[in-house]
Amino acid sequence: VTRRKRVLLTGASGVIGTALRPALTQHDVVSLTHRAAVTGESVKGDLTRDWLGLTPAEYRDLASRVDTVVHCAAVTDFATPAEKVNVLNVQGTRRVAELAGDAGARLVHVSTAFVARSDLTRGARGAASRDAAARPEDYLDSKRAGEAALRATGVPFVVARPSVVIGESGTGEISQFQGLHNVVISVLRNKVPLVPFAPDSLVDMVPQDLVVGFLRALVDSEVSTGEYWITAGPRALKAERMLDLTLEFCEYLGLDVCRPRLVPPEMVDRLIRPVFIDPLPARQRRQFDDLMCMAALFAGADPFPTSLGGTLGESVALPSPEWFESAFLASVCYLAHAQGIVRRATRAAA
Numbered sequence: 001v002t003r004r005k006r007v008l009l010t011g012a013s014g015v016i017g018t019a020l021r022p023a024l025t026q027h028d029v030v031s032l033t034h035r036a037a038v039t040g041e042s043v044k045g046d047l048t049r050d051w052l053g054l055t056p057a058e059y060r061d062l063a064s065r066v067d068t069v070v071h072c073a074a075v076t077d078f079a080t081p082a083e084k085v086n087v088l089n090v091q092g093t094r095r096v097a098e099l100a101g102d103a104g105a106r107l108v109h110v111s112t113a114f115v116a117r118s119d120l121t122r123g124a125r126g127a128a129s130r131d132a133a134a135r136p137e138d139y140l141d142s143k144r145a146g147e148a149a150l151r152a153t154g155v156p157f158v159v160a161r162p163s164v165v166i167g168e169s170g171t172g173e174i175s176q177f178q179g180l181h182n183v184v185i186s187v188l189r190n191k192v193p194l195v196p197f198a199p200d201s202l203v204d205m206v207p208q209d210l211v212v213g214f215l216r217a218l219v220d221s222e223v224s225t226g227e228y229w230i231t232a233g234p235r236a237l238k239a240e241r242m243l244d245l246t247l248e249f250c251e252y253l254g255l256d257v258c259r260p261r262l263v264p265p266e267m268v269d270r271l272i273r274p275v276f277i278d279p280l281p282a283r284q285r286r287q288f289d290d291l292m293c294m295a296a297l298f299a300g301a302d303p304f305p306t307s308l309g310g311t312l313g314e315s316v317a318l319p320s321p322e323w324f325e326s327a328f329l330a331s332v333c334y335l336a337h338a339q340g341i342v343r344r345a346t347r348a349a350a
């Protein structure tokens with residue numbers, strides 16, 4: 001029998017928080033909101049400020065009312081300057097741990113699987129980021145430093161590390177499109193002659209319902225320490241398979257799309273960028289270099305570890321490769337609907 005918990009959820013309006021909150025109906029949840037409002041009980045705060053942006057009385061009241069903290073708030077935009085990222089992802093995370101300590105509450109900290117790949121960023125590989133606005137290194141450094149800051153507080157915590165979050169496995173629905181969606185949309189719109197991924201690179205994606213199911217299992221449990229990888233691990237799709245599935249979907253819709261070439265990033269750097277990308281307008285160069293920065297995190301990488309199918313039980317088993325394929329297709333389909341691509345294709349066919 002699951003004990004009813006009194007949960008504080010930070011980042012409730014974000015991609016993961018939006019999906020997680022309705023899944024915690026078995027528990028009493030209060031959301032710490034920042035700018036965006038959410039449904040259900042909430043308190044407005046700011047993790048970059050003392051007392052989490054609350055008055056001392058509000059802070060004490062909150063600490064007296066919660067026994068579990070799920071910390072999802074973070075700067076996730078790769079283009080935000082490092083200082084601003086750290087203020088929330090490191091100092092804010094430390095404040096959340098202090099609250100958990102003051103409350104005597106369990107802390108579930110949502111980090112990212114990519115902390116394991118900070119040595120793969122373009123900076124770490126000695127490759128120039130060129131015109132990129134994206135700085136995944138700053139984001140990953142902040143997530144690593146956030147985990148380290150938690151360890152330094154001495155407050156026990158569970159760390160959950162999802163890989164790339166995509167939409168619901170059945171419908172593809174998601175509250176905000178992510179970086180990977182932009183790559184897919186470019187293919188659907190026949191806008192890219194090449195994608196800077198080696199065909200066999202593993203692109204680890206987890207549908208949001210899988211992430212939510214895992215986080216819910218952590219909340220339901222009494223687990224208070226440990227590292228959990230919410231990833232597809234060895235079952236992650238290869239870039240080539242993702243492209244095949246996307247193109248099969250295009251064919252099904254009757255879209256006239258040329259198959260982009262999958263080219264490993266180092267080959268793009270050496271042969272393609274100087275000739276084809278340098279002459280492009282600044283905006284397109286930036287978009288391309290942002291994609292190169294993201295692609296670096298997948299190039300030559302080993303599969304992530306996975307905790308699916310581990311000790312948390314049946315509800316979080318590791319799905320089959322076919323399930324991950326169908327979940328990816330659901331996201332492609334949802335994106336194509338949301339971007340009007342399906343409507344235009346149907347009209348053209350009629």
Ligand SMILES: NC(=O)c1ccc[n+]([C@@H]2O[C@H](COP(=O)([O-])OP(=O)(O)OC[C@H]3O[C@@H](n4cnc5c(N)ncnc54)[C@H](OP(=O)(O)O)[C@@H]3O)[C@@H](O)[C@H]2O)c1
Nearest residue numbers: 011013014015016034035036046047073074076112162165
């Ligand atoms: N999405 C992914 O693909 C993914 C993958 C792996 C790991 N993760 C991790 O999962 C967690 C959640 O990610 P997400 O994608 O859901 O993030 P997100 O969509 O970018 O949402 C970020 C959340 O943080 C809140 N926030 C921002 N500044 C704040 C402040 N000063 N004080 C309090 N709250 C603040 C935002 O509220 P306002 O909008 O109201 O400011 C929002 O609710 C993060 O730790 C992220 O690193 C995400």
